[in-house]
Amino acid sequence: MSSIQEETDVILIGAGVMSATLGSLLKELAPEWNIKVFEKLEKAGEESSNEWNNAGTGHAALCELNYTSEQPDGSIDISKAVKINEQFQISRQFWSYLVNSNLIRNPQDFIMPIPHMSLVQGEKNVTFLKKRFEALSNNPLFEGMEYTEDDEKLKEWIPLAMEGRTSNEPIAATKIDSGTDVNFGALTRTLFDHLKSKNVEFHYKHSVEDLKRTSDGSWELKVKDLHTNKKEYHKAKFVFIGGGGGSLHLLQKSGIPESKQIGGFPVSGLFLVCNNPFVVEQHHAKVYGKAKVGAPPMSVPHLDTRYINNEKSLLFGPFAGFSPKFLKYGSVFDLLTSIKPNNVLTMLAAGAKEMSLTKYLIQQVMLSHEKRMEELREFIPNAKNDDWEIVVAGQRVQVIKDTEKGKGTLQFGTEVVSAEDGSIAALLGASPGASTAVNVMLEVLEKCFPEHMIGWEGKIKEMIPSYGESLVENRELFREIHKHTDETLGLCEKEPVYS
Numbered sequence: 001m002s003s004i005q006e007e008t009d010v011i012l013i014g015a016g017v018m019s020a021t022l023g024s025l026l027k028e029l030a031p032e033w034n035i036k037v038f039e040k041l042e043k044a045g046e047e048s049s050n051e052w053n054n055a056g057t058g059h060a061a062l063c064e065l066n067y068t069s070e071q072p073d074g075s076i077d078i079s080k081a082v083k084i085n086e087q088f089q090i091s092r093q094f095w096s097y098l099v100n101s102n103l104i105r106n107p108q109d110f111i112m113p114i115p116h117m118s119l120v121q122g123e124k125n126v127t128f129l130k131k132r133f134e135a136l137s138n139n140p141l142f143e144g145m146e147y148t149e150d151d152e153k154l155k156e157w158i159p160l161a162m163e164g165r166t167s168n169e170p171i172a173a174t175k176i177d178s179g180t181d182v183n184f185g186a187l188t189r190t191l192f193d194h195l196k197s198k199n200v201e202f203h204y205k206h207s208v209e210d211l212k213r214t215s216d217g218s219w220e221l222k223v224k225d226l227h228t229n230k231k232e233y234h235k236a237k238f239v240f241i242g243g244g245g246g247s248l249h250l251l252q253k254s255g256i257p258e259s260k261q262i263g264g265f266p267v268s269g270l271f272l273v274c275n276n277p278f279v280v281e282q283h284h285a286k287v288y289g290k291a292k293v294g295a296p297p298m299s300v301p302h303l304d305t306r307y308i309n310n311e312k313s314l315l316f317g318p319f320a321g322f323s324p325k326f327l328k329y330g331s332v333f334d335l336l337t338s339i340k341p342n343n344v345l346t347m348l349a350a351g352a353k354e355m356s357l358t359k360y361l362i363q364q365v366m367l368s369h370e371k372r373m374e375e376l377r378e379f380i381p382n383a384k385n386d387d388w389e390i391v392v393a394g395q396r397v398q399v400i401k402d403t404e405k406g407k408g409t410l411q412f413g414t415e416v417v418s419a420e421d422g423s424i425a426a427l428l429g430a431s432p433g434a435s436t437a438v439n440v441m442l443e444v445l446e447k448c449f450p451e452h453m454i455g456w457e458g459k460i461k462e463m464i465p466s467y468g469e470s471l472v473e474n475r476e477l478f479r480e481i482h483k484h485t486d487e488t489l490g491l492c493e494k495e496p497v498y499s
Contacts, residue, residue, distance in 0.1 A: 007218060008034045011236035013208050013250060014243035015039035016049040018427050020191035021437040022240055022444060024270065025423060028463060029200045031457045035200045036234065045188035047327055049246040049434060051308050054395030058180030059435035060088040063116035064287040066300050068132050076135040086139045086471050087436040090464055093481060094438040096488040097463040104194050110187035111308045112223040113491040115285040116179030117157065125290055126172040133174050140475040145176040160282040162430040164381035179286060180491065183309055184434045192220040195318060203238050210253055219424060241426035245326030245397035248338055260342040263400040266326050266335060269393035271317035272376055273362050276387040280314045303379045318393065320451045326397050349408025351401045382448060396430040423449035
C-alpha cells in the first residue's frame with residue numbers, strides 16, 4: 001500500500017550533523033518553512049556523526065600536519081590551515097549563538113577544551129615542525145602556540161608519551177591550549193532535540209529508495225517505512241542529501257548533470273581504545289604525528305583524549321581497513337552499485353593512479369594486534385597490550401572526480417554538489433567534515449537559495465558575527481569573537497597567550 005504525502009518545503013535525508021546544522025540554520029532564517037527529516041536507522045547521529053565513528057577533533061589545523069605542506073623552496077604553505085581554522089570559528093560562533101539564545105543548553109555535553117599538539121621525530125621532521133610553527137605563529141588564528149625540543153618540557157606536556165622513550169632521534173612538539181574535543185554525536189542529538197521543539201517532522205526507520213523531478217520543479221521521494229514495509233511518497237521544493245557515504249547513491253539517482261563523472265572509494269577506520277583508567281589519566285591532549293612516507297592523508301596517527309558519555313577516554317589511530325560498504329550499516333554491494341556508465345572511466349583512472357593507496361590498505365588490513373601496538377609504542381613506548389582493544393569506527397567515502405589534475409582524482413576533503421537551479425544538494429567527502437559543518441551549510445544556502453541571501457544576511461550576521469569577513473585580516477575581531485565563544489561554550493580552561 002502506498003500513500004501520497006502533501007508537499008513540504010524542505011526534506012533532509014540523513015539524521016547526521018550536517019542535516020542537523022542545515023535544519024537549525026533554516027529554522028532561524030525561515031521559521032515558517034516546514035521541514036521533514038528521513039533517517040533509515042532508529043535514531044539520530046548513528047553513522048559518521050556518532051562519537052565512536054570519528055576522531056572527535058575540533059579540526060582547526062592547530063595540530064594536523066597534513067593541512068600545512070612544505071613547498072619546493074622549503075617554505076611552508078599555511079593557506080589550507082588558515083581556511084580550515086576560519087571555518088571552525090564559524091561553527092563555534094553558531095553554537096555560541098544557539099547557547100546564548102537558550103535554543104540549546106549544556107555545551108559541555110558536546111564540546112570540551114583540550115590542548116592540541118603536534119609531535120614529530122627525526123631531524124627532517126623536527127626542521128619541518130619548527131618552520132611550520134614559525135609560519136603559523138605570525139598568524140592571529142594560531143596565537144598562543146608553543147614549540148619545544150626540550151625533553152623536560154615534553155615530559156611536562158606529554159608524560160605518558162615520554163616515559164620509557166630511549167630513542168636518540170631528535171624530537172619536537174608544538175602545543176596550543178585553545179584546541180577542543182567535540183562529541184559530534186551528542187551535538188547532533190542536541191540540535192535535533194532543538195528542531196523537534198520547532199515542529200520539524202522526523203521519520204526514523206525510513207529509507208529513501210529513489211527520488212525524481214516532477215513537472216512543477218519539486219522533488220518526489222520514494223520512501224520505505226522499515227517498520228511496516230509500506231512505500232510512501234513525499235514531495236519537497238528543496239532536498240538536502242546528508243546521508244554520509246550513502247549520499248553518492250542518492251545523488252546519482254537524482255540524475256542531475258552535476259552528479260555525473262563522480263565516484264567514491266570507501267575506507268573504514270579502526271582505533272585502539274585504552275580501558276585502563278590509570279593510563280587514561282596520564283594523558284591530556286590530542287597529539288597528532290606525521291603520516292609515514294607513501295601513506296594517504298587520512299592515515300595521520302594521533303593519540304587523543306576524548307570525552308564520551310561523560311567519561312574521559314584515550315584513543316589511538318586511525319588504522320585503515322577496507323569494506324565495500326559506503327556506510328557502517330550499509331550493504332556489501334555499495335561500491336559495486338555506485339559504478340555507472342558515466343563514472344566507470346573515472347573510477348578506472350583512479351584505480352590506476354592510486355596503486356599506493358591500494359597497497360597501503362592491504363597492509364593495514366593485514367595488521368595484527370601486535371603490529372598495531374608497535375605503531376602505538378611510537379607514541380607510548382611503555383604501552384601494554386592488555387590495556388588496549390580495537391574498536392571499529394565509521395566508513396568514509398573519498399570522492400573521486402575528474403579535475404584539472406586529471407581524470408579519476410581522489411579528493412581528500414568535504415564538498416557540496418548541487419543542481420544548477422538549487423533545488424537539490426548533496427554533501428560528499430570526509431575530513432574536516434563535521435568541524436566545518438556550519439560553513440559548509442552556509443555554502444549550501446548560498447548555492448541553493450541565492451534569492452533569499454540578501455534578506456537573510458542580517459540574521460546570519462547576528463548568528464555568525466564574522467560572516468563575510470576575514471578573521472585572519474582582522475586580529476581584533478578574531479580576539480573578540482574567540483573570547484566570546486570561549487566564555488559561552490565553557491572553553492576558558494586557560495587564558496590564551498597573545499603575542
